[in-house]
Amino acid sequence: MASVFERTPMRATRRGVIGMSIAASSALALAACSDDGGEEVDIDAQSKGAMEDFSADMQFTASEAFTLPVLWTEWPDLPITDSWQFFTEIEKRTKVKMEVTTIPFSDAVEKRSLLLSAGDAPTVIPLVYTGEEDSFVSSGAILPISDYVEHMPHFQKYVEEWDLSGMIDLLKQADGKYYMLPGLQEVSVPVFTLVIRKDVFETVGGGIPETWDEMREALVKIKAEYPDSMPLADGFEAWSLLNYAAHAFGAQAGWGFGDGMMDDGSGKLQYTAVSEGYKQMVEYFRGLVADGLLDTESLTAANDGSGGGSVAEKFANELVFAASGSSGTAIEFAQALNETVGEGNYEVLQIAPPGGPAGQVCEPRNFWNGFMLNAEIAESENFLATLQFLDWLYYNPEARELIRWGILDETYTKDADGKITLKPEYSLNAYNINPGAATDIQADLGWSNSVFADSTESRALKESYNTPTFVEYVDSVLASRTPRDPNPPAPLEEMELEQASLLATPIKDTVDTNTLRFIMGDRDIAEWDDYVAELEAQGLQQYVDLINTARDRFEEENS
Known part of the structure; x- marks a missing residue:
């Protein structure tokens, strides 16, 4: 029997950045430039498979079936299979068949960059976070999708409503x-x-x-009671801990470092x-390490994608009592504690990030x-249909529920109040729902997958799909914490992007190395001025001036 999706191996061809730029630039010559008077795509001529009068809260079903190439990041503990109901059901509802190119989680960012640089990227490039598109803009490899959001009614609706x-x-x-569309929360x-x-x-x-x-x-008090412990841990090479801690000190670090520039x-x-x-911030965590309060091993342990690694074992053995994590990590820790401390003999809680000098x-x-979308989509006869499909997939509420829970009245039920209940013959083990059931909707059926579900x-x-304590967490953050204002925009022009990249990369490498050295005690904080030098x-300074020049230009043009 034919596979329900075609699994395309990653091609290792390297045609070079220059060749890719020329090809992509040719494709982009067709792209819409509605804001600057450029040539627009004749979307009516590229509407094969599209729906007429597609609108918000409407199920997308292609008027003609088509295949859509998608880049798929494969987690080591969640191998993709051609039997996943995820693919068959989406094709059944939409007449869109996903043709996936897989890349491993361990080096997904590098593999994605290679594919884009070589001109071999699939049409749809999911799992992109804001800022990751920057390096591909000047080459013309990705589509300026803002020119086409008028054809994406679900996206527009929830941007406005939220x-x-x-x-x-x-x-x-x-x-x-x-050049990218984010998931909306x-x-x-x-x-x-x-x-x-x-x-x-x-x-x-x-x-x-x-x-x-x-x-x-x-x-300090916990350490005194449990002298063998190092009660605080990370488990994500310090990237997670520094990310959520930095804001309280008026800084940016870890996963949230971005381009390094802040207001x-x-x-x-x-x-x-x-x-x-x-x-x-560095001095604070250096002090914790010096006093044996921060598990240094967890600052160098690689994140394997499971959300905790050996930190879960330490948590279970009462060697760690606070660690970086998400709602899924809290469930993982609870499951580990069931085996050691025993169910009912502990409480695990996800708390609002602590405040600090910055409030x-x-x-x-x-x-x-x-x-993101490969720029070549602008030449496809299915261009409009692809926009409509992705608008449904990413932003339609029924699609989002489908991707998380599977098929209504088959894998889950929903009462009059909107409460969702997974049927007893199915489990969602990642969130400890119906553990022990014969079929895991994630591993066996592909629902709640890591590429689209979150x-x-x-x-x-x-x-x-979260626990009552997660609801408490949401309430506590909304009631007691204020999100920092986003940094002032400073978009770079093509030549500036290249210059900024050349400057920023070695500077960031020095920052990463020395941040950890200071915290671990391998470099004395007294050498801070030497580090700055x-x-x-x-x-x-050249880098800072470059960004601030872009900031001034943006301010002047938008005043």
């Missing part, structure tokens, strides 16, 4: 266009934060910490890694992973 238009504006490049809460042993913090640590100073006090309070941009707030603030999180979510959908010798 009040995200201001955030969307921040996606714009120097040409006034944006109805509520702005950090995905990763601290997961703690609530019972231990309450009985030993003095309560749930609201600030990093309170966290230190609690860790200096005056509307200008400064380099975060030389700011006073960044130094305070009770957290990262803005109304965007999650989205997608992208766009209403609050109700997010809460439908090293960055300056690598062209830091």
Whole structure:
């Protein structure tokens, strides 16, 4: 029997960036440029398979079936199979057959870049986070999708209903266009934060910490009670811990480092890694390491994609009592504790990121992973149909529920109040729902997969698969934390992008290396000025000036 989808191996051909740029530029000559008077695609001539009068809250079903190439990141513990109901059901409903090119999770970003640079990328490139598109704009490899969102009614509807238009504006490049569409989140809460042993913090640590100073006090008390422990851990090579902690110190770090530039309070941009707030953050965590309160092994352990690794074992064995994680990590820790401490003898809680010198603030999180489109789609006869399909897939509420839970009344039920219940013969083991059931809707059927499921979510959908404690977490963040304002936009022009990349990469490497060295104690914090001088010798001021020039230009053009 024929496969339900065609699994295309990644091609290793390298035609070179120059060749790709020429080809992509030719394709982009057809792309719409509605804002600058350029030549527009005749969308009516490229509407094979499209629906007439496609509108928000409408099921997309192609008027003619077509195949859509998609890049698929494969997690080591979630291998894709050609028997997944995910593919067959979406094809059944939409007449769109996904032809996937797989890349491994371990080096997905590098493999994705190689495919785009070689001109071999599939049409749809999912699992893209804001900022990751920047390096592909000047080459012409990806589509300026903002020119076509008028054909995506679901996207437009939820940008308006969830009040995200201001955030969307921040996606714009120097040409006034944006080149990726993010997943939209109805509520702005950090995905990763601290997961703690609530019972231990309450009985030993003095309560749930609201600030990093309170966290230190609690860790000291827990260390005294459990002397073999190093009570705080990360598990994601420090990238997660520094990401959510940095905001409280008025800095950016870890996963949230971005281009390194942040608001200096005056509307200008400064380099975060030389700011006073960044130094305070480094000194804070250096102090925890020095006092045996922070598990240094968890700052160097590679993230294997499972969300905890050996940290879960330490959590289970009462060697760690607070660690970086998401709602899924909290479930993983609870499952591990069931085997050691015993069910009912502990409480695990995901808490709002602690505040600090910069206040009770957290990262803005109304965007999650989205997608880019290969620029060559502008030449496809299925161009409009592809836009409509992706608009349905990423932003239609019924599609989002389908991708998370599977088929209504087959894998799950939904009552009059909207409460979703997974049928007893099915499990969702990643979230500890109906453990032990014969069929896991994720591993066996492909629902709740890591490529599409976490992208766009209403609050109700997010809460439908999480625990009651996660609902408490959402409430606590919304009630007690203020998302930081996004940094002022400073979109770069083509030549500036190339120059910025050449400058930023070695500077960032120096930052990453020395941030960890300072925290681990391998470099004395007294050498901070020497570290700053090293960055300056690598062209830091030139980089800062370049970004601020773009910032001034944007401000002048949009005043």
